[in-house]
Amino acid sequence: MASKDRIQRLKDETRCNILEASLNIVKEDGWQALSMRKIADKIEYTAPIIYEYFANKDAILNELTRMGYIKLARLMTEARDLYEQPEQQLEAMWISYWNFAFAEKELYQVMYGVEVNCCALQGSCPDLAAPSDMLWDKIAEILPADKRSDENVDMKYYTFWSVVHGLISINMTRQLTNHDLSRQVLKDALTGIIASLKN
Amino acid sequence: MASKDRIQRLKDETRCNILEASLNIVKEDGWQALSMRKIADKIEYTAPIIYEYFANKDAILNELTRMGYIKLARLMTEARDLYEQPEQQLEAMWISYWNFAFAEKELYQVMYGVEVNCCALQGSCPDLAAPSDMLWDKIAEILPADKRSDENVDMKYYTFWSVVHGLISINMTRQLTNHDLSRQVLKDALTGIIASLKN
């Protein structure tokens, strides 16, 4: 009967190896490069074996997503517990969220649907710059003359863009489904940032 | 010699048809469903023909991206020109950006790397909710008692999340490469929102 345990332990280990191998492949060559056969190669099996442990490829992604959330929660808890005041704790948690995103880039990508391949075209044609230029120029126009440095305009521009794009992304990936609430957040944020331009 | 023109016109039309067919497929079944053979089917040719017009599949995505930016610039210009005051113009442009994202969801996705498939698992396990719960609770704790309604906490939570996730996304898709500037925007935004909690 103890052999059952041993076998179970080996199965658990293989399951773990599959997840580990997957993450390694992604860290080396990106999500695009992750394939069942490559995973099988890494764990020194053939592809169909993986289906004994996961229903399909998506199930592996889901499990990695879950692992990401668990790790993020741990890091945020640790960051929070370094402080006493709620305001400092809240800030520490968000900064910990930020740090996690870059320390575990691949996990963050699968958790929140940030594509990597997209937008490979960088400043290749003026069409791509037109919208951002329009916004940038208008921000510069509103900012008081003594604060109209390139860096200040950049700061405000990216603040706007972050909140708007972030809100859109969260909506599109269905992490926020209340569209009315979204619009309200948008309105509030926009008026808030616009107000902050003029002082 | 006029026949040359006619032929050129037909070629231009086919090129346009490829882009149109691609966008239709994506609108019907998502980016995942877009394949060279399906495009060929729609324009009633076989797949290799497409390579006469585009170097590869990526080139099609790039062209759709470009079309997206052109359309976005047009909409933003129209929105801006409805107003006189710079502040109103700026707000109108961002709202126009927001509206474009949902009116042309597929274009926005390819322009800014928002994955669709990801995070299909919704509230399936408590692990996924842990990080957001931690943040939500801390926001509730800081908010003055008379403003501690679920809706108010939600608003603030999503404001935080939008700006942080948006900034991360913009960084990861390499639309903003200056990491120091990012951190500064992050810090400013966080202290700004935290300050706004207590009044």
Add this chain to the structure above:
DNA sequence: TTAAATAATTTAACACTGTTAAGCAAAGGT
């Protein structure tokens, strides 16, 4: 110990994917 049953693993296959090379058929020029 040997035979039967069960489990573990692989090979083969299917229907896809992007992409390229070879072949064919129609049109144009001489």
Add this chain to the structure above:
DNA sequence: ACCTTTGCTTAACAGTGTTAAATTATTTAA
């Protein structure tokens, strides 16, 4: 009429996720 160019298709390659069948190894029973 022939030759050349163009337009288009068929066939193929290497890869993908996934499933069914075949094979090998291990455990159980006699």
